[in-house]
Amino acid sequence: MTSDARALRDAFGAFLTGVTVVTAVDDTGSPIGFTANSFTSVSLDPPLLLVCLAKTSRNYAALTGAKGFGVNILSEGQKDVSNAFARPVEDRFAAVQWQRGPFGSPVFAGVAAWFDCAMHAVVDAGDHVILLGRVEAFDNSGKTGLGYARGGYFxxxxxxxxxxxxxxxxxxxxxxxxxxxxxxxxxxxxxxxxxxxxxxxxxxxxxxxxxxxxxxxxxxxxxxxxxxxxxxxxxxxxxxxxxxxxxxxxxxxxxxxxxxxxxxxxxxxxxxxxxxxxxxxxxxxxxxxxxxxxxxxxxxxxxxxx
The missing domain is CATH 3.90.79.10 (Nucleoside Triphosphate Pyrophosphohydrolase)
Structure with a gap:
């Protein structure tokens, strides 16, 4: 690389973001999920959003092969949920109340909002892939979202x-x-x-x-x-x-x-x-x-x- 990877990551971390947990169901029917702040809305018509997934992620095969995925925007009181899904915890889903969304992906209780999406496209992007989701169902609780910047919550x-x-x-x-x-x-x-x-x-x-x-x-x-x-x-x-x-x-x-x-x-x-x-x-x-x-x-x- 022409630049220091750690320094570049720190520079990216200056951008204040929200915190989400991206979820799906693997080929055995078990729920999977990971914490992500690389999330953004894309389009209202059609209703599209995106998240980014590292190719080195243990969820890579399951996510890229899934029929859809969920995005849970964590509320300001859900730091423990963020931490649980960011670490190699054996049963991450024990840290949160959840259910299957209308399209089948796990959606959480107590979040600021959730989106249950069909997989619209998987786009190659260097050492990541971009998962484009078409929103099939969503809910908006009115709670304030949890923020993240420079390695810390706010x-x-x-x-x-x-x-x-x-x-x-x-x-x-x-x-x-x-x-x-x-x-x-x-x-x-x-x-x-x-x-x-x-x-x-x-x-x-x-x-x-x-x-x-x-x-x-x-x-x-x-x-x-x-x-x-x-x-x-x-x-x-x-x-x-x-x-x-x-x-x-x-x-x-x-x-x-x-x-x-x-x-x-x-x-x-x-x-x-x-x-x-x-x-x-x-x-x-x-x-x-x-x-x-x-x-x-x-x-x-x-x-x-x-």
Whole structure:
């Protein structure tokens, strides 16, 4: 090789991923499975996904010869399941509750989501093969997925708690919606932005709800985490949540259709991207969590039932 394999592997490990367990049934009818983070969606029409499998894997013959396979996206409380299927444990399936999916592959209880797939294609790819699966059945629990980067696990919840506790200059914001519309407030420069409030030491989530109540005159029911980013120009950290607004007339601010916000009048690029992403994701009912800065980062998929 022209590059150091270990160094290359470490560089690949900088990419934050989810954690899955890929499953199938061997020619004796016994369940097999292994932990994998080389998973991605491919197509909605037809519904395709892929995983990568090393040619040296003891599951290689069984997986490449199977009629299909399952992908179980582990939830943030399933590190033990990930570890069990990553090691040469004699009975890996004793570590998890499972059943046969509609197409026959083992699917797990308590996961963020699972997919039961027919084998669509096996593509040679160097020292791996790419398994392309056509989704025959799936389930979406709404739980947050388990993350992995640089050899360690992480969860959005832990990242959120750490940031809330340690950031010196932290602003809480909200994508607040009601009846298909999003609330935007004046940014003081003739444009629009999301509602934000600076969090003082000792403040909790109630400071955001109180801020919206005092400024907009509406009750705010805070939901799930939606975006965590640093503005590198100001050094300010931002944590943005999805939320629902109560009924009543808005005192300050204005409602805009979620699918037609005034993006040209939103000067802050990070806020503009949040508003645009929310509009796109709301059409499918599947929302992610962004981690990064105002210019670049990554959206981590979070399964959520509409």
């Amino acid at each position: 969860t959005p919840a832990l990242a959120e708690k750490s940031l809330l506790a340690s950031a010196e200059c932290l602003f809480l914001g909200t994508v607040a919606v009601r009846n298909g519309e999003i609330l935007l407030v004046e940014d003081g420069k003739g444009g629009w932005t999301l509602p934000f409030v600076e969090k003082a030491e000792g403040d909790g989530m109630e400071v955001l709800e109180r801020h919206v109540a005092e400024t907009a005159g509406l009750t705010l029911t805070t939901g799930l985490l939606y975006s965590v980013y640093e503005d590198t120009q100001t050094g300010r950290q931002h944590v943005v949540y999805r939320a629902e607004l109560g009924q009543g007339a808005v005192r300050n601010g204005r409602f805009f259709p979620i699918q037609a916000p005034p993006v040209a009048e939103i000067a802050d690029s990070a806020v503009r991207d949040i508003v645009k992403r929310y509009g796109a994701e709301s059409t499918l009912g599947n929302f992610g969590v962004y981690f990064g800065n105002q210019e670049k980062g990554r959206v981590h998929a979070v399964a959520a039932k509409g």
